[in-house]
Amino acid sequence: MMVLLLEHPRVIAPERRNDIANTPLTSCLLTGYVAGVLKREGHDVDIVEGYLDNLSYAEIAERVKAMAPDLLGVHMVYQWQRDQLLFDFLEGLKTAGVVSYIAVYGYYPTFAFETILQECRAIDGVVVGEPELTFAELASRLSRGADTENIPGLAWRDAGGKIRCTRRGLVNDLDQLPFPVRTGAMMRLPEINIQGSRGCYGGCTFCYINPFYGQGSHWRGRSPENIVAEIDEIIAKWGKRDFYFTDPNFFGPGERGQRRALHLASLLKSRNISFGIEARVNDIHDETIGALVEAGLRHILIGLESGRDESLKRLNKMTTVAQNEEALRILRRHGIEPNVGFIMFEPGSTLQDVRTNFEFLKRNLLLDNLAVTANLLYHYQIILKGTPAFQKLVSEGRLKVSEDSYEGVVLYENEGVACLAEVMRRITNFLFARMAGVWSGRVKPPAGAPEIYKKVNSLLVECFETLLTALESGEHLNEEERDKFARRNELKMAELLATIPGGDI
Incomplete structure (x- = not known):
């Protein structure tokens, strides 16, 4: 058919x-x-x-x-x-x-x-x-x-209009699936997406990866041989050698996951490719990262999420701040500056939580790159249906759901946190819009752009710290004062970025 x-x-x-x-x-x-x-x-x-x-x-x-x-x-x-x-x-x-x-x-x-x-x-x-x-x-x-x-x-829908659904069991052996059909449009992307595994052995409250797969879902990995066979086919057919593993959890659990990654690295080493991955911080081991870098690993996303152990427990990360910092040290030792997942603002965050997060980011040199800084200083926890956080907040009567009941909005418990989140979201959205052309690769920045970005980055960090300090001292900003603070700093950014090709604002 x-x-x-x-x-x-x-x-x-x-x-x-x-x-x-x-x-x-x-x-x-x-x-x-x-x-x-x-x-x-x-x-x-x-x-x-x-x-x-x-x-x-x-x-x-x-x-x-x-x-x-x-x-x-x-x-x-x-x-x-x-x-x-x-x-x-x-x-x-x-x-x-x-x-x-x-x-x-x-x-x-x-x-x-x-x-x-x-x-x-x-x-x-x-x-x-x-x-x-x-x-x-x-x-x-x-x-x-x-x-x-x-x-x-x-x-x-049955004959009476009632909606019915029964979940299907998982595909346990991913090697039995044929390689995905790839369109010309997909192959025009700068990196070719490839899937080496499905699911995750974690249970973060904000994540809906495992709920998507269903009750009893777990991490499942393709064999290294099967993955390499697909990569070889792509190289032969398309001549592409830049890949990105879409797995939310590249390594898989424990020692078994590390052995699998080492075996995959040994097979990839002779392929002359580059690739990126996403991983949990507790899976960042020195020997394995070294082998993957030799095989072509060039970038990685790790989910730090917080610089405060109490927050990591609330998020059910099953990791610690010490593990976050050790992962950063290992990756940098091997020449990789990671992209990081981070939740600056949780529904229950206090100003102390936010301060601890901010000091963690500064201490670990994570606020030195403008694009990264803009992400980290505004990111709030999004509550999506299917996640444990959504279910918990609904049961507590603390969630306002969107018109399609898929995304929930929860009011911050702390007024100061709400103020800081609102203002930083506005300022960073201004920056995202202004930099849209450059960050998407559609336009080329001038030769002096790095120095300009450095100044804007410093301004963004200063905005955050100035407002956080004021709120910690007991100040309360009404809507007009918040608007003035945001507009003043947007104008400063606009002046600094005057020579940078514009976005869509």
Whole structure:
């Protein structure tokens, strides 16, 4: 049968310029893996890259009409609000009889399937969790004209309109999955995404990686040989040698994870590639990092999250500040300056918590790069449905949910923290907008840019410390005073950045 998989167009909201990705990086290969499994089952599959190819819905509609697929799958990526444009597009296709069955999939649909099925009648089913085997069964039933009820992993409406869903078991042996289908648009990215594992052995309260995979989910890794076979295929077919592992937890648990990483490093060493990874700080071991660097490791994201042990316990990180600092030392010893995940503002943060975080960042030289500083000095904890934090705050009656009930907003318990978070969010959003062209690579900065960035970075740190100190001394800023503080410093930044090519403000 004919299957079309759509990566739909989406727009990043200006007020959310640098929040976490709309969906975790691990989701970027969902469509490719679904396509790979469907092709293996004998189905004709096409992928439309609406986002990467910058297609309009009108252009996509023509593609859908030309193919006339029996099944349309849409990787539904959350955009921080109800996606009425997408819903209207799907309603139009269904009304026109262009496609008979529409299924959506991804992280957002997994947790919001009830809302989606209630609000968009054109959508027939929502694939919940790992999508490959569910799609294969759905396509098989549709091709045979069989009913599509009671498919594990598929949320659907019964004859009475009641929404039903049963979760599907995990793919335990990832080596049994075919390599993901890769489009030309994906291969134009500066780094080629590759997935070496799924899930995580951690249990952070803010994370929805494991809830996505379902009850009893765990870390699962592909064999190093299987990973290298895919890399060899990409090198041979596309000539690409820059990779990024999308795994939220590259290493996997304990000694077994370290041995696997060392074995993978030994196989990669002769490939002459470069790659990036993401990892927990407790998995940063000197011997393993040294071997990976020799094999081509060039950058890494580690989740520090806090400089205060009490906060790490609240977040259930199962790590310590000492481990955070040791990981930084090891990585720097091997020539890697890591990108870091950090939550400056939690719902229950006190000014003392924020001060401890700030001093931790300064002590560990993490506020010396403008792009990094801008991230670290504003990041607050986002509460997404499916996470333990969401469930806890809802049960406590402390969460205000968004219109689609997917994202929750919780008021800060401490008024001073709320003030600091609000002002820094505004100032950093101004900076993100002003630097959008340069940081996206669309425009080239002038020769003197590094010195300018250094001055802006110092100003940003000064803003944070000045306001934090004032709040610690008992000052209270009303809305007008907050606005004046933000505008004054935005003007200073604008003056310093006058010679830097502008963004979109």
